[in-house]
Amino acid sequence: MSNRQEVLLTGAGGQGLILASIILAEAAVNDNKNVVQTQSYGPEARGGASMAGVIIDVDTIEYPKVTKPSVLLCMNQASFNKYIPKVEESCIIIVDSTFVSGSYREDYKITALPITQAAREQLGREVVANMLALGAINAATGLVDREIFRESIFKLAPKGSGELNQQAFDLGYRLFNEGMGQNLGISSQTPQ
Amino acid sequence: MEQLTQDFLRTKKLPHIWCPGCGNGIVTAALVRAIERAGYNQQDVVIVSGIGCSSRAAGYLNFNTLHTTHGRALAFATGLKMARPELKLFVIMGDGDCSAIGGNHFIHAARRNIDLNAVIINNHIYGMTGGQHSPLTPTGMKATTAPGGTLERPFDLLELARGAGATFGARGNAAQPRQLEQLISRAANHKGFSVVEALSQCPIAYGRRNKLGGAVEMLREMKDKAVSVEKASTMDVDELKDKTLSGVIYSVDAPEFSEEYYRSIGKA
Amino acid sequence: MAETKPVLMQGNEACAEGAISAGVRFYAGYPITPSTEVAELMAAKLPELGGVFIQMEDEIASMAAVIGASIGGMRTLTASSGPGFSLKQENIGYAIMAEIPCVIVNVQRMGPSTGVPTAPAQGDVMQTRWGTHGDHPIIVFSPASVYETFYLTIAAVNLSQKLRQPVIMLLDEVIGHMREKVLIPEAGKLLVEKSSDNVPADWKPYDEKGLTPLVPFGFGHYYHVTGLFHDQYGFPTGDPPQVERALDRIHGKLEKYRDEIVLTNYIGHKEPRVVIIAYGCTVRSARAVVKKAYWQNRLPVGLLSLQTLWPFPDKEVAAIAKQADVIIVPEMNMGQIVGEVERYACGNAEIVPLNRYDGEMISPDQISELLGRWL
Numbered sequence: 001m002s003n004r005q006e007v008l009l010t011g012a013g014g015q016g017l018i019l020a021s022i023i024l025a026e027a028a029v030n031d032n033k034n035v036v037q038t039q040s041y042g043p044e045a046r047g048g049a050s051m052a053g054v055i056i057d058v059d060t061i062e063y064p065k066v067t068k069p070s071v072l073l074c075m076n077q078a079s080f081n082k083y084i085p086k087v088e089e090s091c092i093i094i095v096d097s098t099f100v101s102g103s104y105r106e107d108y109k110i111t112a113l114p115i116t117q118a119a120r121e122q123l124g125r126e127v128v129a130n131m132l133a134l135g136a137i138n139a140a141t142g143l144v145d146r147e148i149f150r151e152s153i154f155k156l157a158p159k160g161s162g163e164l165n166q167q168a169f170d171l172g173y174r175l176f177n178e179g180m181g182q183n184l185g186i187s188s189q190t191p192q
Numbered sequence: 193m194e195q196l197t198q199d200f201l202r203t204k205k206l207p208h209i210w211c212p213g214c215g216n217g218i219v220t221a222a223l224v225r226a227i228e229r230a231g232y233n234q235q236d237v238v239i240v241s242g243i244g245c246s247s248r249a250a251g252y253l254n255f256n257t258l259h260t261t262h263g264r265a266l267a268f269a270t271g272l273k274m275a276r277p278e279l280k281l282f283v284i285m286g287d288g289d290c291s292a293i294g295g296n297h298f299i300h301a302a303r304r305n306i307d308l309n310a311v312i313i314n315n316h317i318y319g320m321t322g323g324q325h326s327p328l329t330p331t332g333m334k335a336t337t338a339p340g341g342t343l344e345r346p347f348d349l350l351e352l353a354r355g356a357g358a359t360f361g362a363r364g365n366a367a368q369p370r371q372l373e374q375l376i377s378r379a380a381n382h383k384g385f386s387v388v389e390a391l392s393q394c395p396i397a398y399g400r401r402n403k404l405g406g407a408v409e410m411l412r413e414m415k416d417k418a419v420s421v422e423k424a425s426t427m428d429v430d431e432l433k434d435k436t437l438s439g440v441i442y443s444v445d446a447p448e449f450s451e452e453y454y455r456s457i458g459k460a
Numbered sequence: 461m462a463e464t465k466p467v468l469m470q471g472n473e474a475c476a477e478g479a480i481s482a483g484v485r486f487y488a489g490y491p492i493t494p495s496t497e498v499a500e501l502m503a504a505k506l507p508e509l510g511g512v513f514i515q516m517e518d519e520i521a522s523m524a525a526v527i528g529a530s531i532g533g534m535r536t537l538t539a540s541s542g543p544g545f546s547l548k549q550e551n552i553g554y555a556i557m558a559e560i561p562c563v564i565v566n567v568q569r570m571g572p573s574t575g576v577p578t579a580p581a582q583g584d585v586m587q588t589r590w591g592t593h594g595d596h597p598i599i600v601f602s603p604a605s606v607y608e609t610f611y612l613t614i615a616a617v618n619l620s621q622k623l624r625q626p627v628i629m630l631l632d633e634v635i636g637h638m639r640e641k642v643l644i645p646e647a648g649k650l651l652v653e654k655s656s657d658n659v660p661a662d663w664k665p666y667d668e669k670g671l672t673p674l675v676p677f678g679f680g681h682y683y684h685v686t687g688l689f690h691d692q693y694g695f696p697t698g699d700p701p702q703v704e705r706a707l708d709r710i711h712g713k714l715e716k717y718r719d720e721i722v723l724t725n726y727i728g729h730k731e732p733r734v735v736i737i738a739y740g741c742t743v744r745s746a747r748a749v750v751k752k753a754y755w756q757n758r759l760p761v762g763l764l765s766l767q768t769l770w771p772f773p774d775k776e777v778a779a780i781a782k783q784a785d786v787i788i789v790p791e792m793n794m795g796q797i798v799g800e801v802e803r804y805a806c807g808n809a810e811i812v813p814l815n816r817y818d819g820e821m822i823s824p825d826q827i828s829e830l831l832g833r834w835l
């Protein structure tokens with residue numbers, strides 16, 4: 001069980017989190033790991049909150065549900081408020097400061113990155129914010145071999161958008177590395 | 193001709209279970225003659241039926257025969273036709289079977305315009321269960337479940353089918369079996385969903401309770417009320433009151449579902 | 461068996477893929493959560509394979525269309541959940557009586573009635589056994605992973621063809637919706653039984669002598685198919701000895717091939733004191749517990765997982781009950797299989813139910829907490 005990594009992707013419907021979770025899971029498979037992906041269904045998945053879990057392990061994965069996330073991504077304020085109290089201090093937390101602001105407990109490892117804003121301003125497409133988030137997560141955790149991850153993105157991205165999505169993934173890496181250097185914490189930017 | 197009829201009947205299964213004077217046998221005989229007339233190979237013909245007195249007809253006919261569940265005959269037939277579009281399917285149903293419990297399948301088979309030949313034996317009553325009113329029982333007629341006469345209004349089955357998209361609708365009756373036979377064979381030649389409403393008599397569960405006399409009287413009345421489509425066009429509304437139209441009421445061309453499906457997957 | 465590269469696959473998808481691998485080329489269905497993905501995948505794939513996908517007007521019609529297509533000689537599948545599975549019962553009974561092969565998938569959701577459409581539950585175990593009226597035989601498989609879903613669906617198709625008997629794939633929402641790494645063999649390497657095409661001259665559709673293949677309609681064998689009790693040629697009979705023989709015969713098929721049908725798996729201690737008996741997604745939580753308790757800590761525990769729920773694995777349960785002092789039966793319902801376990805344990809072990817019915821999975825912690833009482 002010690003190798004078990006639980007990744008929880010949270011935010012709003014339409015932010016591409018389900019697709020991101022499937023791509024992360026596929027990348028982990030391609031990297032020869034065991035993986036289970038689950039997601040929230042039902043009315044809340046029709047536009048409201050969105051949640052997806054990916055469990056990665058070298059051993060067989062038995063219990064398929066996320067219970068102790070090792071990585072948490074919050075792409076909006078509601079998910080930030082909801083999930084932060086549920087994770088342990090050791091959890092790696094990445095939030096999209098484009099949409100999230102507010103105080104947090106100092107002992108949490110929170111990295112705030114302007115994920116959606118960077119996707120919009122630097123790549124001209126907000127829809128690739130999900131791949132940017134994956135880049136940041138992988139930069140923080142090294143869950144999956146970076147090249148294998150990039151290939152998986154190319155394969156699973158909607159036709160014709162493979163390269164753009166790979167660029168977003170790389171930008172996520174850059175953002176994370178820079179963000180860490182500046183030790184940003186939660187940005188005080190107002191939601192846009 | 194007579195020889196062929198023998199081939200198409202499971203003579204060992206006779207005598208049938210129907211009451212003396214029942215119209216089911218007349219309609220079944222007309223169906224068999226229509227199949228002969230169409231010249232189909234015996235092995236290409238499938239008879240599908242639902243549940244009720246009329247649906248027992250399937251068991252007496254020497255083809256591949258499929259006696260299904262109550263109301264579901266058209267749904268079974270849809271699956272079979274889609275799996276084997278080369279087969280010729282005749283679907284025998286009773287009025288309650290087709291229009292009450294099977295009403296949903298009926299309108300959707302019509303909507304798809306799938307090439308099935310529906311023959312509805314309409315005797316205005318549930319016979320097998322002893323005489324309950326059906327959606328085709330005329331208002332005011334008595335049944336065990338409407339002892340004072342039913343307050344409900346009946347469907348016009350052919351108009352229901354037309355509204356749902358059926359491309360062929362005809363009405364015949366047990367008193368005019370030759371015409372009925374012709375109508376069924378025209379329906380068989382029609383590509384798409386066809387409906388033949390065969391008016392029939394149930395002297396036991398319907399005629400007796402409504403004091404309509406025996407089979408002879410019921411057949412006579414049926415014949416008197418029947419007006420051909422051609423003749424009706426020369427009559428006014430008053431004259432047509434209490435009459436029933438017989439003949440081909442409508443026949444139009446439209447894409448047939450199984451053919452369209454197999455064309456769409458490149459296998460037509 | 462040569463296995464190709466691992467792929468990520470959803471449980472419902474594995475069900476569709478397994479069916480296609482087993483030769484299923486006809487699907488009729490009606491949309492309902494959480495089984496809809498099966499239909500969507502079939503709608504995408506079957507036309508490319510020359511097969512038929514049809515969305516019917518309701519669940520009843522879907523079941524009927526599947527039976528019709530099977531009589532036409534196609535291998536068929538339909539999938540549903542909750543209320544939709546309830547609606548299919550009448551025609552499932554017909555397929556059993558008329559001995560028409562078909563596979564019915566039920567991805568369970570929380571009931572009764574509309575319940576919680578997206579919440580997992582295992583409340584349909586008894587419905588799969590007794591959902592349709594009358595004394596009838598039934599085969600029900602319950603996979604615990606995406607991988608098992610794939611293989612059990614193939615087994616379901618093959619057995620349904622061989623025995624001319626409907627088979628139910630009973631998934632739960634957890635298994636149907638999760639994606640998991642699976643190893644799928646290359647196409648063509650799978651064991652799929654071919655429908656027999658040499659039919660003896662004296663072929664009877666319901667031969668009293670034993671199993672006989674279904675000869676589809678349209679090949680010159682003029683027989684009758686009915687939901688009424690019938691003779692060897694399919695014609696209705698109400699003759700008491702014939703009725704009794706017919707019912708014995710359809711039950712006898714499953715008894716004769718019982719060992720091919722009943723699939724279970726035991727892991728754990730050779731002389732266990734406590735055994736967990738589980739099925740569906742609950743197997744996963746139980747396995748996590750047993751792995752830790754036995755593999756790591758060498759405690760005398762074991763897990764009997766049931767891939768086949770019906771016919772019930774009576775012999776297997778009886779044998780385990782003779783060894784163990786305690787049998788824990790975790791189920792995501794108010795207690796369904798536990799009654800069967802009790803029946804076949806014959807008082808040889810203490811039977812302890814563990815039930816959860818709040819729309820959540822039973823967790824490993826819940827099981828190990830209970831287990832702790834005896835160890």
Ligand code: SF4
Pocket residue numbers: 209210211213214215216245246315319320393394395396397398
């Ligand atoms: S009850 Fe009526 S419909 Fe049925 S067999 Fe007798 S006469 Fe015919």
